[in-house]
Amino acid sequence: MTDTELRVSKIENGTVIDHIPGGQALNVLAILRIDGTAGEEVSIGMNVPSDRLGKKDIVKIEGRELSQTEVDVLSLIAPAATINIIRSFEVAEKHHVTRPETVRGVLRCPNANCITTENEPVESRFDVLEDGVRCAYCGTIVRESIASHIHST
């Protein structure tokens, strides 16, 4: 175990999301819709030194194993993230995030005139492009600052 990993508490069972770009940990939690209200035990390390990223964030979630579908949406803001599934303090599985074809309900369309921003019974849906995302309803393309369009921020 490295010094970096020791900065936040070790977990017994759950998920460790590593190699998040520095400063993006809270956005990662927002995308995963983890805000603590469900009682999850969450540890966050922000801007810890990283050989690969310079500075990185780490998120550890006790008692919850994230599925591949759940973590793939992180590729929008943390394309280099690695996901470690922890069981009995050991790394049981290790995954990389891959870009999904669509993301649902995570982002809010920046087009104020898009029907998904109105009081309609639909969740937002974005198709994932090579260099951004596109609203499946109005066609608006978002390439920069995707994290600023996360629903709960």
Next chain:
Amino acid sequence: MHHDHLISAKQLSRTDIEVVLDRAAEIASDPDSVADRHADTLLGLLFFEPSTRTKMSFDTAMKRLGGGTIDMGSVDSSSIKKGESLADTVRVIEGYADALVLRHPSEGSAKLASEFVDVPVINAGDGAGQHPSQTLLDLYTIRENAGLDGLTIGIVGDLKYGRTVHSLAHALTNFDVEQHFISPESLRLPQGVRYDLRAAGTTVREHTEIEDALESLDVLYVTRIQRERFPDENEYREVAGEYQVDSSLLESAKPELTVLHPLPRVDEIAPEIDDTDHATYFEQAHNGVPVRMALLDQIL
């Protein structure tokens, strides 16, 4: 057409388009042949925004096919005023009609509606998004007057908010057409439309002056500055009256130049053009009926 709904011109292949245009030509030459073809069919008209040509031509088209229409009426006189969602409105009206024609001020509204109903939805304009049935009649008019391949077209005016422009530009990528886009800097084609055109292999040629492209054009498609879509009236005033097509401008155009406009016009085309051979916009508006008859015949 292999689609239940007509939401965007992007879904139309060249074959899809040609099937509708060919059928429209047949209907135009012999309207009596389809007079009872869709008897007992009811078309629901849901117009959340004002409309004259689109609504009346769909109404006429359905009736000339032997069917009828039911009209939601104005937003002020409907349950929308009470806060009903679009999803609920269309789910109610699908029980009354065999197909729905929807105009709505929000982009993506027709797509949303199509996800909540089992009857076909025709997008008759979703905000600044798409207006594919207008495109079909535009293409029909272009084909009748100038042909659809080996064509150079200039599209001028409000390319940002003009939904007829977005649909037409997409549809023209199916043909051998050189497209020129002429607008003020602030009203250029939206990023999403440009993305799709380039993905379809179309070169997006942009200008700020009509004269920069005029001499090479076979068709000039003029559009109104969409005042109602500007978030700020001052922004509208900055670009209002930017372009006017008049006799002196057209002196340098090809004699056979076809001038189109989806109408209504404000001051983009001088009345003096109306009596010239260039003026094709009233014929274009009249073509709405046989083309929409052909479209309904395909969809119903």
